[in-house]
Amino acid sequence: MSGQLIDIFPLSIFKDKIVIDEKEKNLMINKIYDIEKISRENLNNNNNIWNDKSVWLGDINGSEFLLKNQEFKNLSKKIGEKILLYVEALNIDTKQLKFYFQKSWATVTRKEQNIQVHSHDQSNISISYYLKKPNDSGNIRFACRPHNEIAKDIFSEEKVKLGLIKKVDLRNTTTVDIPVEENDICIFPSKTKHSTAPSNTDESRISISADISLMLVDSYGHEKLMPHFNNWQEINNS
């Protein structure tokens, strides 16, 4: 081929490892199973239709501040360190910002289950940490409309099946799976659409997710970006 394709505007997913000793890990795993059990009982008592085929998501119903539990103190510190590495890797001066976990929760995936495509639009940075990740329990899958989409849905699965797209590659794909193992952490912009590939194993997979908000230490000179909440004024609505 003559000519040249210059690939621009990458999306960067940060991946690293956080290794925790087995004893501490088991405490966290058991805590998550306890929270899951209570959550399922509450849902049943409230006559919510609970589908046993669904992944258990601890992001609502009172279990969405997981990292505040004592068992997760060490892990939340280590996750915080990785978040700073990620932000620094984007050439952002972390000293000028403050970072807050706004919510954090566990997910438990069993055989043939997966998490549907979603994004965490109320947040800036999201993480996924694999506390228990058996083989074949499903990778994280990122989704986007490719920048190269010259006609709507031209790179869709349907068009691939029909043979219009001769080869799927990074320039035309709508999904990318990132292989993850136990102890891996992935960090990415919260607006990024993602899902999980279905689990094909009898062993359950446990991941921990968190949403992080960032704000300026000092908003002087910054027209955009959230000022620190220390300077916010509450509106009385009582």
Ligand SMILES: [Fe+2]
């Ligand atoms: Fe998510």
